Every structure is written in C-alpha cells, then in structure tokens.
Amino acid sequence: MTSLLKHAAAIAALSVLLSACGKSRQATGDDSAAPGAAPAGAEQVVNVFNWSDYIDPEVIKDFEQATGIKVRYDVFDSNEVLETKLLTGNSGYDIVVPSAYFLQRQVQAGVFAPLDKAKLPGLANLDPDLVARAARHDPGNEHSVVYMWGTTGIGYDRAKVKAIMPDAPVDSWQLIFNPAVLAKFKDCGVSMLDDPTDMVGTALLFLGKDPNSESEADLKAAEDALMKIRPYLRTIHSSQYIDQLANGELCIVVGYSGDVLQARDRAEEAGKPLDIGYSIPQQGALMWFDTLAIPADAAHKDAAHKFIEYLLQPEVAAKNSDFVNFANANKAATPLVNADLRNDTNIYPTPEVAARLQPSLAKSAEFTRALNRSWTRFVTGR
Amino acid sequence: MKPLLKRLGLQGRTAVTAVPYLWLLLFFLIPFVIVLKISFSTSQIAMPPYEPLLQWTGDKVMQIKLNLGNFAFLVEDDLYWKAYLNSIWVASVSTFFCLLLGYPIAYAIARSNPSARNILMLLIVLPFWTSFLLRVYAWIGILKNNGLLNNFLLWIGAIEQPIQMLQTDFAVYVGIVYSYLPFMILPLYANLVKMDLTLLEAAADLGCKPWQGFLKVTLPLSLPGIRAGCLLVFIPAVGEFVIPSLLGDPGMLMIGKVLWTEFFNNRDWPVASAVAIVLLLFLVVPMMYFQRAQDAEAGGVHR
Incomplete structure (x- = not known):
C-alpha cells in the first residue's frame, strides 16, 4: 500500500508540477548568469527582472537582434520578493516590473532613477487616461512606464x-x-x-x-x-x-x-x-498597473531606456498582450491586439466601465x- | 599549509576545531547580530527601510540609538503571544505523532535482519531525493476534494460526499508529520540499533515479560534518541511557514505567517526582526536543555 501510495503521490506531484508550469516556461536568456556581473564594454547588456511568463520570448530575441544588446532575463513571482531585493540595494537589475501600489512606496524610498523621457519617444503611444491614473502612484510619471494593467x-x-x-x-x-x-x-x-x-x-x-x-x-x-x-x-x-x-x-x-x-x-x-x-x-x-522602472543604481541605464522604448512600439506591445492575455496601456497597439482579447470587455473595458475603476x-x-x-x-x- | 598554521599560532587540534567555530561565526552569529541590530532600529521609508543604529555626528561623536519599542510592541498586542503559543502547540502535537509513528518504525528496523536494515533505512531517506516543496504539493493532490484519497473513499463506498480535508488543521498535521518523520526515525534508529540485546535476555531471565522488558530496559535506554528526535522535529515545526500556507486553513495563526506579514506587508523590518529574535529564544532554550542533558549523560559514562 505504501509503495502504491508513493507511486500515486509521485504522479500527483508530477501532474501538479506540469500544470503549475502551464504553457511551458520558455527559457529566455541566460538565467544562471549573475545579473550584476557586467562585462567590460558595458551598455551592451541589459538585466531585466520581470514576472514569470510575462513577456513574449520572441520579443527578447527580436530586441537582441535589432540592437545588439544582450538581455539577461530573470523572473520573480511576487512583489514582496522584488521589493526586498530593491530595498537592500545593488539588485544588479537595470529594469524591474513592480506593481504600481508597491512602486509608489519604492519611489518614496528613492529606489528608482528618473526616466530620461527624451530617450522614450514611444511614450506618446500610451493611453493618456491610463497615464494620468498611473501618475497617482508616481507623480508626473517621472520614474515608471505602465506595462500591463488589469x-x-x-x-x-x-x-x-x-x-x-x-x-x-x-x-x-x-x-x-x-x-x-x-x-x-x-x-x-x-x-x-x-x-x-x-x-x-x-x-x-x-x-x-x-x-x-x-x-x-x-x-x-x-x-x-x-x-x-x-x-x-x-x-x-x-x-x-x-x-x-x-x-x-x-x-x-x-x-x-x-x-x-x-x-x-x-x-x-x-x-x-x-x-x-x-x-x-x-x-x-x-x-492595478505593472510598471517598468529603472533602479537608481542600475549599471546600464542607456540600454534600459532602449529596452523600454522597444516595448513601447505598438506591434511589440500587442505581441506581448497576445502572449500574456493582459491589456497593455498602449493606445496605438490596441487595434493590433488579437481580436478575442481586444473585444473582451473584461480586459479592455468600455469607457463606462473604466470610469468605475479606482486605483489602489x-x-x-x-x-x-x-x-x-x-x-x-x-x-x-x- | 603547516607553516601558515604555525604562524597563526594554531596547533593541529585547534585548527580542526576552528573550522566549525568559523562556520558558526559566519553563518549563525554574524547574521544573528545583524537581525538583532535591526530589531533595535526604527522603520522608515528609505533604502534600507530602517534607521541606522550608529551615527557619526561629526566632532568625533558616535551616537547609538536603541529602540526597545519593537519588543514592547510584541507584548502589547495579543496577536504575537497567541501566535507563538499556537505554533508551539502545533509543533508539540506534530512531534507527538511523529514519535508515535516513528518509534515502532525505528524499533522494527533496528531489530530486523542486519542485511535488510540498510535497505529499510534507504527507504526512509529516499523521499529526501525529491524536493520538499514538491512532496507538500503531492499532498494537495492526495487530500483535495477530487484528489486520490477522496476518490478512493468514494470508490469503496465509505463516503458519499467528498470530505473537505485540504485547508484544514488535519492537513497541516499530516504535512508536518510526513515531512519530519525521518528526522524522528533516524536518531531513534541510531540509538536502538546500538542497544545491547543481552540486557533484554538478562531481564527475561530475571522474570520480565517482553513488554516489561521493553518498558524497563529498552525505553529508558532509548531516551537520548527520543529527545534528539523530538527536538529535530519540534524546532523546525515551530517556525514552519510553507506547510500551513499550502495545506492549512487560512485562519490557522502561526508565528511564521505573522513574521511574513510584518516583513512584507507592514514592511516593518525592525518589528519583524524582533519577532524572529523572540522566536529564536523559544528555540534556543530547549536546545540548551538538550545540550545540558547530553553533557550530563556523557559525564555519567566517564565515571
């Protein structure tokens, strides 16, 4: 009986593992590399710390090909984990993706560098209404760009x-x-x-x-x-x-x-x-909003701006939304998003419903x- | 190597004992002092999120600011001592059941054919080859409403409706007892296997029935094993966080969860550190008792 039970438990564990992984966690970039260890000739690498399954892996490959900048990609699964790394300093990351509720406190603590908006012309693609809402967390949107929201x-x-x-x-x-x-x-x-x-x-x-x-x-x-x-x-x-x-x-x-x-x-x-x-x-x-931000002690700020600007391109934002099933804040991208997602009013709410939404x-x-x-x-x- | 040790004034024996001390210094004492330091600080919105304890105010003056309020706070709110007490209760019950299950298993293995012992011990240790987290997840698969156990009970007709087992205290006890059972069995086995069986023969010759022999000879002799096993189960179970959060009822108040809330939700590292320090004291006291009991025993043997 025990061996039968163990066998059954092993199968159960395996199935849990499989279902937990969902649609296979595509390995993106070199996860094992220490993010802090940038080679000489800096600026040729960007260390990204994002939620698991939260980007289309193709986007990373395309970005690397287009710019020659290598993306070192790490994932986390809770705001708390991210916050602890940021508050102790020297996280080694150039781009992190906190939720706005957490970002608000982190901005107050001086965790992030102000964005150089001259390097981010793609900001014009964003939905002004959502940008104004996000500004309640980050005054003037000085430190963050909305990535996805829900x-x-x-x-x-x-x-x-x-x-x-x-x-x-x-x-x-x-x-x-x-x-x-x-x-x-x-x-x-x-x-x-x-x-x-x-x-x-x-x-x-x-x-x-x-x-x-x-x-x-x-x-x-x-x-x-x-x-x-x-x-x-x-x-x-x-x-x-x-x-x-x-x-x-x-x-x-x-x-x-x-x-x-x-x-x-x-x-x-x-x-x-x-x-x-x-x-x-x-x-x-x-x-809630998940936002892109650059830690104040990031070693590759220029590459980080390039990565954010790339994510602001409408076709890239649409690709990511299609992959993760969330709405992005990119107004220019909306027509490019998969029709099923775009027309789902629970993801892309009508203006009447959106008016009833409140920030946390x-x-x-x-x-x-x-x-x-x-x-x-x-x-x-x- | 030798000249270096000589130069440092270390003889061979001191050098060997220095290694574990160095280990404890690096991985226990220094982290402990850091946590202790934070527990006397005050939280603030900054990096790191607490005020420094030591401050140079120019003029060669160093200010030390100790905030004892964090510890006082733990006494003011009944949340903390209730959580401590409940964690100790849960750990005690789990330890009791581990002993109840572990003793007969260790006894049976120790008294089995020597050639079978190694295989049996291997089976006890085998689950460690799978990640702890995965084994706890496996219990979700077993205990959930349409899981293995409920489906089996439905199939044999013992029940008509699935029993809610997951997210109950029962599931937490199952998880803890299952996960920590080997820690009970291993020291018990090590103790029982060394026992001199001629003592039992002598007891029988003097008129002891087998159960009397067990109670009067085996059980007292195995007390050090029982003590070691109980501490190895009790200590990690007090601070257990993963098993209650995956298998337990959310209403189960455990100190591990309180610590999590202080650190991550309140973002109050100083109070969280104070909770951890007090928890450590709760754990160190039984450990010191254990140490003293062992020393006393060792002393007895030498005489």
Whole structure:
C-alpha cells in the first residue's frame, strides 16, 4: 500500500508540477548568469527582472537582434520578493516590473532613477487616461512606464453558480458581500485574495465608500463587512485559486482579471473546459498597473531606456498582450491586439466601465499596520 | 599549509576545531547580530527601510540609538503571544505523532535482519531525493476534494460526499508529520540499533515479560534518541511557514505567517526582526536543555 501510495503521490506531484508550469516556461536568456556581473564594454547588456511568463520570448530575441544588446532575463513571482531585493540595494537589475501600489512606496524610498523621457519617444503611444491614473502612484510619471494593467473582480464557474442560484448577482459585489447570497456557495468553494489593501478597498467599494480611505471608521466598517462572510470562505490565498478554479475545486473567487483567464485556459488545456466567467461589478473595482522602472543604481541605464522604448512600439506591445492575455496601456497597439482579447470587455473595458475603476494607492505606515492587523483578525476569524 | 598554521599560532587540534567555530561565526552569529541590530532600529521609508543604529555626528561623536519599542510592541498586542503559543502547540502535537509513528518504525528496523536494515533505512531517506516543496504539493493532490484519497473513499463506498480535508488543521498535521518523520526515525534508529540485546535476555531471565522488558530496559535506554528526535522535529515545526500556507486553513495563526506579514506587508523590518529574535529564544532554550542533558549523560559514562 505504501509503495502504491508513493507511486500515486509521485504522479500527483508530477501532474501538479506540469500544470503549475502551464504553457511551458520558455527559457529566455541566460538565467544562471549573475545579473550584476557586467562585462567590460558595458551598455551592451541589459538585466531585466520581470514576472514569470510575462513577456513574449520572441520579443527578447527580436530586441537582441535589432540592437545588439544582450538581455539577461530573470523572473520573480511576487512583489514582496522584488521589493526586498530593491530595498537592500545593488539588485544588479537595470529594469524591474513592480506593481504600481508597491512602486509608489519604492519611489518614496528613492529606489528608482528618473526616466530620461527624451530617450522614450514611444511614450506618446500610451493611453493618456491610463497615464494620468498611473501618475497617482508616481507623480508626473517621472520614474515608471505602465506595462500591463488589469482589475480585481469576480471569477466564477458559470454552470455551477447557475445551478445553485439561477439569478445570482454575478455582476455585483452583492454576490460576495451579501452573507445570505454567499452562504449558498459555501460548499461549492469560495476564495478571496490574501491582499489586505485590495480586499478592504473592495469591501469599501461595496459599501459605497472611498476605497483608499484611511479613516479608522471606514476600516472598521470594511472589517465588519468582511467578517460577516468569513464563515463562507474556503481559502484566502493570492495564487492557489488559479488551479483550484481550473480543476473545479472552487466556484467563486475574488481574483485578478488575468489570473481568472489563466484558470480558464488551464481547464481547457487539461481537457476539461469549464465556462469560467469574469466580471467587473457595477459598484466598481480596483485596478492595478505593472510598471517598468529603472533602479537608481542600475549599471546600464542607456540600454534600459532602449529596452523600454522597444516595448513601447505598438506591434511589440500587442505581441506581448497576445502572449500574456493582459491589456497593455498602449493606445496605438490596441487595434493590433488579437481580436478575442481586444473585444473582451473584461480586459479592455468600455469607457463606462473604466470610469468605475479606482486605483489602489499606497497608504501611510500607520494605516498599513492598522490595515494588516485588521486583516489578520479577519483571516483568523477572531 | 603547516607553516601558515604555525604562524597563526594554531596547533593541529585547534585548527580542526576552528573550522566549525568559523562556520558558526559566519553563518549563525554574524547574521544573528545583524537581525538583532535591526530589531533595535526604527522603520522608515528609505533604502534600507530602517534607521541606522550608529551615527557619526561629526566632532568625533558616535551616537547609538536603541529602540526597545519593537519588543514592547510584541507584548502589547495579543496577536504575537497567541501566535507563538499556537505554533508551539502545533509543533508539540506534530512531534507527538511523529514519535508515535516513528518509534515502532525505528524499533522494527533496528531489530530486523542486519542485511535488510540498510535497505529499510534507504527507504526512509529516499523521499529526501525529491524536493520538499514538491512532496507538500503531492499532498494537495492526495487530500483535495477530487484528489486520490477522496476518490478512493468514494470508490469503496465509505463516503458519499467528498470530505473537505485540504485547508484544514488535519492537513497541516499530516504535512508536518510526513515531512519530519525521518528526522524522528533516524536518531531513534541510531540509538536502538546500538542497544545491547543481552540486557533484554538478562531481564527475561530475571522474570520480565517482553513488554516489561521493553518498558524497563529498552525505553529508558532509548531516551537520548527520543529527545534528539523530538527536538529535530519540534524546532523546525515551530517556525514552519510553507506547510500551513499550502495545506492549512487560512485562519490557522502561526508565528511564521505573522513574521511574513510584518516583513512584507507592514514592511516593518525592525518589528519583524524582533519577532524572529523572540522566536529564536523559544528555540534556543530547549536546545540548551538538550545540550545540558547530553553533557550530563556523557559525564555519567566517564565515571
């Protein structure tokens, strides 16, 4: 029995590994090389630190061919990991891709070099509305360029939700924050992000308040709203829900737009296509940006600017969006993006929906502590 | 090599013992002092995100600024001691079950045919050839609602609905006991295999039944092995972060998670360091007890 179990476990482990890798992690560049060790004759290399699976590998090859600059490409999978490397200094990277919420604090800490906008004529391709929104994180967009963006909304298994509640309010936060509604889905599996800023902000949106409020009373109100639905949540995690939604363990998640689409793709790849929907609720949703920025101590700033300028080219931006299934901020690229993606209003929202989106701004250190303390009370249910 | 050692005033024996001391200095003491230093600092928005402890204020004056508030903070909020207590509870329960499972296994291997022992020990160590993380992921595959265990139970008709096992405390205990069991078995085996079996024969000759022989001879003699195994399981289990976050209920309060929140979410490195220092103290105390017990034993043998 034990050997049988071990065998089974090995197979399970292997399948988990395979599914976790998704569409094969294309090795891009020389991962093993120490990013700090630039050869003499600098400027001929650029060290990029990006999210895993977050660029079309062809783009890197094309850039190397077009400019003769070698790209050393490393990946991370959490803002926290990136932030720790940046705050201790000498990261050795020339380009990093933090989310705007983290970038905001990092700019205050003096992590980034100001961009030389004369070297970035491609900035004119960007959507002015999105640029203005990103400026709330990085005043004047002095240090960063928006790479991709998305929203924090509701992902759901259409068939299962319909079977339990035919008139489920899937386009409203009522689905999550009305305890009477959510209770029906308890056994079906509900999950929420382990992200205090986003989830408290979302609860405030449901309550009709400013999601970036730092008032104690608002935080208390959000905590009360969250506490009421705590018994019906199976997991509170920021990445596991992708696989769990894909293999039918969950039927409702509060998650990031791109992750929910990834869950749909994984279910398809596994040969068990599920009808997974995503919605930006009518009360509005939080939006996030992933931004390109150059650390102040980067050794190859000129090459870094060239790389950013290359990514700003409409055809390149479209190629990357097609690969990663996220919207880019490049207005000139939109017509070039794959029609399926471009016409999906959950990824490229209509102007009316976009008007309901709100940023998730960095908070003061005192409020952050109160927020995380409140979140721990909620997560542990006491 | 020799002249160099001589020049440094090191004799052969000192040189050999210097190596582990150097290792401890480099990889334990220095990092510990750095963490201790940060724990007395104050967080700020900068690189690095805490204020320096020492400052030259010109005029050959060096200022030292110690902030004891981080430790006081750990006492003020009940979150921290509750998390410490819960982590110690989880580690204790896991250690108990490791012992309960590990002792019979180690005993059976130690008493088996000498030629079979090596193969059996190899089987105990074999899982280490696979990454720890992968083995924890494998438990997700086993415990989830449409996983191996639930499907098996459904198939034999023991249950009609899948049981929610993943994201429960049960899954965390399974994960910890499974992952740390070899650390219990190895020292127990090393102890039991050395035991002089003629002692049991003597006990039998004097009228002991086998179970009495076990309780009065084998068990007391194996106490050092039990102690070593329990500490090897207990110490890493207290600070465990990966297993609860992958298999556990999110509501399970563990100090590892609290440390994570302080460091990454609050970005308060000083408080995070204070949490780590206190955790270390919790771990060092049982280790010192262990050391003292061993010294006492060694002393007994010499006499």
